[in-house]
Amino acid sequence: MAVSRREFLKASAAATALMAIGAPVVKAAGSDGMDRWVKGVCRFCGTGCGVLVGVRGGKAVMVKGDPNNHNAGFLCLKGALMPPIIYAKERVTKPLIRKNGKLTPVSWDEALDYTAGKFKAVLKSDGPNAVAFYGSGQALTEETYLASKIFKAGLRCNNVEGNPRLCMASAVGGYVTTFGKDEPMGSYEDIDAATCFFIIGSNTSECHPILFKRIASRKQSDKNVKIIVVDPRKTNTARIADLHVSFKPGTDLAILNAMAYHIIQEELDNPRFHGRYVNFMNNKKEKVSFEDYQKFLADYTPEKAEALSGVPAATIRKMAQWFAESSATMSLWCMGINQRIRGVWANNLIHNLHLLTGKIGKPGSTPFSLTGQPNACGGVRDTGGLSHLLPAGRLIKKAEHRAEMEKLWGLAPGTINPKPGLHTVALYNALGQGKVKALLMLCTNPAHSLPNVNKHQAALARKDTFVCVIEAFRDAETLKFADVVLPPAFWCEREGVYGCSERRYSLISKAIDPPGQARPSVNILVDLAKRMGVDPKLVNFKNSAEVWDEWRAVARPTPYNFWGMTRERMRKESGIRWPCPDEKHPGTNIRYVRGEDPNIPKDHPRKYHFYGKPDGRAVIWLRPYKGAAEEPDAQYPFVLTTGRVIDHWHTGTMTMKVPELRKSFPKAYVELAAADAKKMGINNGDNVKLETRRDKMVFQARVSDVCRPGLVFVPFFDVHLLINKLTLDAFDPGSKQPEYKICAVRVSKV
Amino acid sequence: MTATGDNGPKPKKWTKRILWILAVLVLAVGVAVLYINLAFPKVRCQAVDHLKSPDQLGDCFQCHLKATPKVAQDWYESKHGVMLVKCFVCHGQPDGKGSVPYAVSPDVNTTCRKCHDPSIKKMEYKYGLKPVCTDCHPFHNNSLHHKAYVKPVAKKTVQ
């Protein structure tokens, strides 16, 4: 090892010994020892913490928080421990083609020509609907925008999907049906002003730790702040709650409607606000009156909701009271609400509470959807990287939107296929039926993360399916099914943008060079597209900065308008929130409010303007109750739910490379309620078999008071214990998002 | 007592007594040494040698609840505990094979700065160089609920 590094470590060693006995330590000049600090964004969750990567001798050695981004220099344990992942020995550094069953290193030309050849053959024999792209909320914005353009404009194929379909589609559906436009209207600054937090279906402390920290700090600064945590598990998040509400999984819609019932019954609603700014619509999309809404809610009295959900009526009333009477109420939710068979409706019902009480568009009052992945918002939702979308909120099914994009992209009119493509579950079903024959994947691990994964692994394993995967880690489960693997530059090895939950676009700057023959994915996509026969004019980009400039222009005529976020500005600043129409604009804190949102003229007659809807009014939807797709029954009496833990990110391909995280959490387990464990004679550490209609698996038991009786929880990071073999892929008919959170399971001691 | 200049019987009695005392001392010391080295081997292993129980290495908290209960409880109730800043983030792994160097008292510059750099810089600008943050700021029991933490109260007043 380099001598200077060794001296540095020796100095640290001596320092710790001296500190142990309290001797004074003098900090040597320049002892942070870095050549430079490079600004970027954390690779993990949708909080989107800014980071500074310390580079020494061409290597990323240390990561600390960016003091100028929203996280004010703080990081969670995953962010703080990123460097070893970059240098993992499992990094794919050469292109690979499967020859005789084994992935074999080849040249870039061979891998790209082979892949392009396969795609061209399928396009010729079966047409554009037989190919597909499956991307990710962890790819760069520029990568997803480019892939979407290549397929939709270049190949005339709308089968462009991404893993945000599995996590955020319901939130998108909720925002679009209620407000007409996707994405939250508030920001993290609302946390600093709220006096009531309504957290439902989110284990914020483990999945958005720095936001959890901000919420806890808010409560610390003002004792009157109330925190309600609604979750069938009593997670670490509930440690700071004033009220933790456990409920029967799948009864969330009843509880939310019951809260609305109480608010109206106690006359805590805001008639001036909803009279002016809200339309009431029933489930058949017919406009109805406020009185109709009241009548509708008569089926959802707190007493009726109690019978369904197990939550005492008095508790429901208390929640509703706190929600409505606090001076500023912020709702936060994540997968518990989104990964449901009626996730869009669940989102609507949360928005309803804010629209009913007028707690919206004011500092601290906002319905804020927490995004799981670091770039589901900026990368996939905003650039239109899903099978029914075009960039910046445009829709494939709308002729005027297609015409607009054809003009912006310089395409002949009618180029874009008017029929939306296949959504994720449908795509993998089509793969399994041999209807889709060539698949290009970027930055995602579906053989681990899809629900009911045995079925979809079989689809990927088909001999007549060609799968090309752009993936950095050799041990990703999906590589078992890959015919070609292309090595990408990872995280800070290339420059590009991530857009996090609060509409903030931040630039990841290039800190180090990629290893071996890995290349930035933007360049891989351009090269591949040209070899597939896509018009080179469509992919005339040398790097991600050029893609960014085109994307800025494409979004300019829409309410997403972030024309002011030039690449230079992104380099200087630490993230800017859109809309941001010009370079002097500081970014937008609150949307839909005159004076805050640049899309609203300064002289607009009304203060609030939900311009996504034709008459400027948001919608309170009368959504009926719907439980889970697979409720527990006599044969499978428990509910199985899955989720994350703070130590691991998603499928563990990254966090398992950090020794501390691997040791801290080496295996998945099944979390069991103490009462259930006692009845079944199960002790901590015992082997327990979980069996659903789809598969069975044995886990070690972790007995605690976290899960409510009747519920078991398994984290999904463990590649050797793929819990998704047991989950089901029933999906929300509106958003097509699968219901990961609830299925029926049989639990027995082994 | 017979007074006599005779040196015969007195020295012999004293020598014998000294020898007896020495023998008892040696025995006592021997027993003590053996006791210290051999008694409670399980506890000694756990306390002294992290490396001999590798499967416990990851779950610092569960073992330290028994081994160092005050520190563990302090941490659990503190801000770091609620925010899940787990042991290894600052202390690394006892087998030294982690990405964070193992340290009982971590080096501020490579540890605390990862998250608290802005505050440390502010301290440096305001008060000049201070040797160790932990002289004033509690790292294991910075309470979430303690009123005093609303404005961090230093254990010593900084001039």
Add this chain to the structure above:
Amino acid sequence: MAIAGLLVHSLVEEAEALQERISAMAGMTTYGIHEGQYIVVVAEAPGDQMEAAVDQLDRLPGVLTIYTTYLTIEDELEADGA
């Protein structure tokens, strides 16, 4: 090469002699005596020999006990192909 930060707690009257002796040993660097009885030592040794090196120090006459305050073998991980 592993690096360890050590505090050698010695008998007060042996401290100076011990410090000289330890400085002369291969892979050992001393950083002074504190409070008359604690010698700060940084030991360098290949990872699999570190325990033996510390043992060797422990057995020196006059040493009461050794506290390990820091240990890293990260460069050996790099050599593994990280």
